[in-house]
Amino acid sequence: MLDVVSNRLFRSGNFCPVCLKVYRNDESDLPMVCCDMCDRWVHTDCDGINEKEYAQLAKTKSKYSCVLCRGEREERMDSFHRKNRSKNS
């Protein structure tokens, strides 16, 4: 039952705070970054991180703080949903 698994993952906080999609450790279809402050994983796409910045993050092992820790969740969700809306129209 996929729903049961998803609910469990959702409860344990295994979801991207921007698009609210649950993720599993064995799924690596989308690049994600781990927040150094709260250990959450966020899709690079959802945080507006481009490939270059992503490579830079990985290479320099610089600290990353997610949208929640930066207090930018509203903005990110806004632009995420705006993007989705314009895709549909």
Ligand SMILES: [Zn+2]
């Ligand atoms: Zn996401």
Ligand SMILES: [Zn+2]
């Ligand atoms: Zn965080």
